[in-house]
Amino acid sequence: MSPLQPASTCDNVGMEEQATKGSRSEAVRALTRGLAILRHINVSGETRPGEIARALEIPRPTVYRLLETLEEAGYVVMSPTSNRVRVTRLAASLGDGYALTSELCQASGPVFSEYGAKIVWPLDLSVYNNANMVIQETTHGRSPLSIDRGMTGYKLPVLRTSAGRAYLAFCSEEERQFILDHLRRLGDPDDLPFLEPRFLSQMIEETCSRGIAIRSAGEFRKQTASIAVPVMFDGRILACVSMIWIRSAMDVKRAIAEFGAPLHQVAQRIAETLSD
Numbered sequence: 394m395s396p397l398q399p400a401s402t403c404d405n406v407g408m409e410e411q412a413t414k415g416s417r418s419e420a421v422r423a424l425t426r427g428l429a430i431l432r433h434i435n436v437s438g439e440t441r442p443g444e445i446a447r448a449l450e451i452p453r454p455t456v457y458r459l460l461e462t463l464e465e466a467g468y469v470v471m472s473p474t475s476n477r478v479r480v481t482r483l484a485a486s487l488g489d490g491y492a493l494t495s496e497l498c499q500a501s502g503p504v505f506s507e508y509g510a511k512i513v514w515p516l517d518l519s520v521y522n523n524a525n526m527v528i529q530e531t532t533h534g535r536s537p538l539s540i541d542r543g544m545t546g547y548k549l550p551v552l553r554t555s556a557g558r559a560y561l562a563f564c565s566e567e568e569r570q571f572i573l574d575h576l577r578r579l580g581d582p583d584d585l586p587f588l589e590p591r592f593l594s595q596m597i598e599e600t601c602s603r604g605i606a607i608r609s610a611g612e613f614r615k616q617t618a619s620i621a622v623p624v625m626f627d628g629r630i631l632a633c634v635s636m637i638w639i640r641s642a643m644d645v646k647r648a649i650a651e652f653g654a655p656l657h658q659v660a661q662r663i664a665e666t667l668s669d
Contacts, residue, residue, distance in 0.1 A: 426451055427459045431468060431480070438494065439477045439529075439546070470499055472530065475545045494520055494529060497624070497632050500666035501530045501659075508659050509535060512652060516659065517544065517635045518624075519556045521564075524575050525549060526556040526633065533637075551576060552587035553613040555621035556633040559606035562597045563623040563630045569597075587612070605653050606633075609645045616640060620648055624660045626667050634660045 429449055434440055442460060446453040460478060463469045469478050479495040501518045509516055509532035518530040525548040533544045551557030551572065561569055573593070576584055586592065600606045609618040621635040636652055643651075 423459065426455065427463060430456065430459055431463060434469060434478055435480050439472070439479045439498075441476050442478065445478075470495075472498060472502060472545075475531070477545060493631065496667060497663065498529050500663045501632075501634075504659055504662045504666070505530055505532050508655060512636060512655055514636050514638045514652070515544075516656075517556065517637065518632055518663070519549060519635065520632045521551070521557075521560050521572070524551060524572070524579060526551060526554060526560060529632070550581070550584065550613060552584050553608065554635075555606040555608040555619040556635045558596055558600055558608070559621040559623050559633045559635075560630060561593075562600035562606060563625065565629070603649070604657065605649055607645050607649075609640070611640070618645060618648070620645070620653065620656065622653075622656050622660045624663050626664050631667075632663075634663070 426449070430445055430451070433445055433448060437444075440448075442456050443453060445451070445460075446456045449456075451459075460469060460471070464471065467481055470481050471478055479498055481495060481499065497518065497520065505516055505518070513536060515531065515533040515536040517528045517533070519526040519528045521527075528544050528547045528549065531544045549556055551561065561572065564572070573588065577588060587596075596606075604622065606621045607619070608621075616639060617637050618640045619635050619637045621633045623630045624632040624634060634656055636648070636656055638648060
């Protein structure tokens with residue numbers, strides 16, 4: 394056939410079928426990769442795009458493109474305070490996973506962004522997990538007053554931090570005893586003074602009375618102090634919001650007077666978002 398002659402109808406149909414098959418193959422591949430990414434995030438709880446690319450051996454630009462699609466569809470969300478991706482309530486509703494933690498992080502991100510600029514001292518959102526308080530969201534990376542970086546995922550001791558003390562004070566008696574028994578079995582020498590019944594009784598009573606837990610005696614990270622309040626929902630504690638400052642900058646009394654109310658507002662705003 395001369396190069397100037399038009400292709401036959403059969404040739405055109407064959408080319409269209411081939412293009413359709415190619416498009417379908419690409420769509421299937423993208424869907425398969427997207428599901429693999431979603432599954433990986435759900436299992437990890439939270440992760441970074443680069444970690445996804447390495448774990449699944451998918452090119453990083455492709456990971457970013459698929460994450461953008463998943464975020465637009467409402468299945469994942471990128472943390473406003475760190476380069477980490479989490480599943481949303483919509484994705485979590487498809488099966489088990491880190492639904493509650495993801496929901497808390499989604500709720501706290503915008504609130505932390507708003508209040509972080511006002512409070513300036515770094516804020517943390519932490520949840521209890523296996524004898525630790527684990528930081529899920531933080532403004533450490535953006536606070537000019539922070540001496541720490543990369544705190545997301547950091548594990549804090551329960552008895553020696555304000556977040557852990559707030560959790561112990563506001564959780565149910567049954568859960569409190571379970572946690573304390575667990576800590577006693579672990580037998581960390583640094584925890585022993587704080588497992589004394591007299592200390593525990595006084596700490597819980599004072600924390601409940603103030604509505605704020607404190608860490609001020611250098612029991613953890615001697616150069617800093619902190620206060621924490623609970624995030625309460627349907628009568629139970631879900632997480633704790635902490636503010637950390639350099640001990641030499643102010644005493645606890647001033648910290649509570651200036652920042653206690655805003656910290657309670659942060660916790661309340663997060664809880665209200667969960668109920669929406």
